Amino acid sequence: MVGSPYKHGTTMAQKSLLSPWAANIAPSPTLAVDAKAKALKAEGKDVCGFGAGEPDFDTPGFIKEACAKALQDGQTKYCPAPGLPALRKAVAEKYGRDNNMPGIEPAQVVVSPGGKYSCYLALLSVCGPGDEVIIPAPFWVSYPEMVKLTGATPKIVFAGDEQGFKITPEQLKAAITPQTKLFILNSPSNPTGAIYTPAEIEALVQVAIEADILIMSDEIYEYLLYDGVTHLSPASLGPEAAERVITVAGFSKTFSMTGWRLGTLVAPPAIAKAVASLQSQTSSNATTFAQFGALAALEQPEKAKAAIAEMLAVFDTRRLKLLDGLNAIDSVTCQRAQGAFYLFPNISALGLSADDFASRILEEKLVAVVPGGGFGAEGYMRLSYATSDEVIDKGLVRLTEFCAELAK
Template sequence: MPFLADRLSRIKPSATIAVTSKARALKAAGRDVIGLGAGEPDFDTPESIREAAKAGIDRGQTRYTDVDGTAELKKAIAAKFKRENGLEYDPASQISVGTGGKQVLYNGLMATLNPGDEVIIPAPYWVSYPDMVLLAEGTPVVVPCGAENGFKLQPQQLEQAITPKTKWLILNSPSNPTGAAYTAAELKALGAVLLRHPQVWVMTDDMYEHLVFDDFPFATMAQVVPELHDRTLTVNGVSKAYSMTGWRIGYAGGPKALIKAMAVIQSQSTSNPSSVSQVAALEALNGPQDFLKERAKVFQQRRDLVVSMINQAPGLHCPTPEGAFYVYPSCAATIGKTTPDGTVIKTDEDFVTYLLEAAGVAVVQGAAFGLSPFFRISYATSTDVLEEACRRIQRACAALR
């Protein structure tokens, strides 16, 4: 359609949202479908946060706020960074609050990328990274990171990917879609490469910080390599840890000039995030934190269940991730097999289509995350549902010939 902008041809709709919508539509049509596509905790937003939001409404905190967040929330975010990550940021000039972590990342890219600037993105990646880079007229440089290295970027791969045009490295730990998390030593090794290339900045997506298992110690780049502090945008939010996906609050700490530029972008796109959501986020960061470990323990139990059951499915191999609430099994051994209705499985997309149509289980193909032949399962749902879904996957795999 000639009326539409050329930039639309460079991007595609989010595959994870598409899978969730398809599962929803099939359910509405009466099909028995288990949706394991959405990256959303099934826990309710904690009561103290909900009550704080209600009280904020009653106090009349329903008006415009400063473009990139209230002073109170920025102070709470700066205190969180210092308390949990050992990072120092000035609340007034080095903190940005946006409508979800996605907007914060997008603002950072829009504020910095010129046509042709390159952004290194380790694959598997969260589906939105390459498309956001393309919308900002940058060039995504995708670096495949296989299961043999735990789906993690290696220093030599980073070194090889850097060119004079490289502006950013995006690092997501724990990762969506694999759950892989970088140790402090691994970050330090990547940091050593970055120190040799002063034009490259780091965007860390730490959204799953509190969802780590087996006593894995979370670390973030600016904390581990302080020399990179002034070249790092440390992005986080309340969506995953505090079960606040719909409240849409993300935030970041970074250098003054960058934070100021991001505020300019936000001022001409959405203006301030929801005032009520900011009140809720303030309580999330300042209020009780004890439930975080309890919920992480539940997610760890679910992870162990899913890893065990998927590894019992013929043709699948599922590594054990360090965090988040996803597993990223290989379906390589199912490629070339034939379904009971005579269809040959040629790709991971064929495999997930088969699971949806034959078993009523919705998962996301690895191609959407830049690394095949794999698929992503979100285990952010009840144990009973996960057990049933995994049994269906086992039966569907056993039926392949």
């Protein structure tokens, strides 16, 4: 332990106000772009927002009704820190039913206030100073910051569009050192929408098994799939995989429940127990009556499936429209993403940085996009198609105009 640099009587003005963790943390660039776009909209400006990472649909009615009933019934108190027992059981059953992970015990499940918190607690439960965590880039903006908050060191492995934004087993192997504790896998991916095939996942898991490292598999977009692709949970690949995978997911993206703040985590018993303890000391439980809504979503899989299918059909049409529109712009190329609700075009041929592109197009054309830098990928930008057809149509016209003006 390093001794305190401060003598008795040191004033706050002489100390650094912020802790080393707070002083070094970057704010979320995606939330920042969204906030700027919303502020411009509030001024009456006609902004085309492609920044938001949330579905633009309402939460399905049967889920809202279950939550409203719970509220009316007085479910307004604390519940056990790791979640309502019935919800933990329903989550365990869901993994048996949908993810080929039979035999999950409710004790292996923790329900948290949001998938973001599930990720953070997953990392905090197993990573600490001296550890390295391998993060494939482009990555979700929060992973490196969360890893740093545990005291561990992020180790970024880049995969550009020429390799479909997916790292190879060779890249993973090359990045592993004796300090490596964990590897983060996020499929479908935010920000690229890329999906690892089952064979690709198997190969990466095999590397993790051989090197004896853990995996945090963030599957929050697991149901948002297009072109007939399938999702594979790494933890389903047998006991050797299951004992090293922490599976994180949640209700935000699948059921348009971003504001409900409900995430889930499934882990080997010792890790789940540690996560439950961390949660009990830092947030207690996720909102009790909200968990009844999530329970309805899992206990009525037919209704849930229908609600997801309806949303997916709309997303798919928008995805293809945006994809075609982007690829029709000179000097812009965009991969056909098959998951989530993001496209991640390469704009490096336009001759200005992604940061400049994003700030200029917002100011000059009122189009909000998120520059790739925050995702560890300069030369790209993220567009979310969780927005209306009207915004996509209008936004594409403005993007095309802007890029044509740049080329002049």
